[in-house]
Amino acid sequence: MTVYIFEFIGTAMLILIGNGIVANVVLKGTKGADAGWTGISLAWGIAVFSGVFISADVSGAHLNPAVTFGLATAGKFAWELVPGYMVAQVLGAMMGNLLVWLTYKKQYDATEDQGALLATFSTAPAIRSPFWNLVTEIIGTFALVFGVFYIAGGTVSDEPIKLGALDALPVALLVMGIGFGLGGPTGYAINPARDLGPRIMHAILPLKGKGSSDWSYAWVPIVGPLIGGALAALMYMWIGV
Known part of the structure; x- marks a missing residue:
């Protein structure tokens, strides 16, 4: 049970800081509107660092169903723990975005742009093309998970892979690099929980004039990262060194 609690806490911290910067940039009446994409990418790296550092020594700090699924596919994580980890990650993401909403409540009330409101919860493509949006999410998540294998596990062996606190910084830098280099087309969800949990919160929170939660796109940041x-994982096993 403890591992699930720390996955929940770590993911909540990830979303609180990560979507917190988005809210600071796009909502009306904040002091962070000039931070732009650079601020968003930097803050998401810090968000990953914080979430991983907090939960690493207890749960291994997956904070992402794509990481959990990739590690299990490579035989580095027990399949029986996968459902619990994924549920904890989604619930943690929901909690993180609830805290963002509470933090920026007056700014949410002042913002009429439905796209800006949704952006503080979930991702959306710059150019909507489901196939190519899916490709973008697959590539970005491949870069993340493949990097995690070598940051946390090094060479292929029979030992399980588990992120430690010392891995927080390199993983954070990797996510920051993905944001700068690959994030433009889709907003780089690269994490099903990061998109699904907050999208659920967008649907259920009493946001004034919030509009659609865009469920027609929601499958892309779920399926793409899992693929x-x-x-x-398959590449890691195929290389075998």
């Missing part, structure tokens, strides 16, 4: 995580 990317699995492909990273």
Whole structure:
């Protein structure tokens, strides 16, 4: 049970800081509107660092169903723990975005742009093309999970892979690099929980004039990262060193 609690806490911290910067940039009446994409990418790296550092020594700090799925596919994580980890990650993401909403409550009330409101919860493509949006999410998540294999586990062996606190910084830098280099087309969900949990909160919170939660797009940041995580695992096993 403790591992699930720390996955929940770590993911909540990830979303609180990560979507917190988005809210600071796009909502009306904040002091962070000039931070832009650079601020968003930097803050998401810090968000990953914080979430991983907090939960690493207890749960292994997956904070992402794509990481959990990739590690299990490579035989580095027990399949029986996968459902519990994924549920904890989604619930943690929901809690993190609830805290963002509470923090920026007056700014949410002042913002009429439905796209800006949704952006503080979930991702959306710059150019909507489901196939190519899916490809983007697959590639971005492949880069993340493949990097995690070598940051946390090094060479292929029979030992399980578990992120430690010392791995928090390199993983954070990797996510920051993905944001700068690959994030433009889709907003780089690269994490099904990061998108699904907050999207659920967008649907259920009493946001004034919030509009659609865009469920027609929601499958892309779920399916794409899971495929990317699995492909990273297969590549890791195929290389075998």
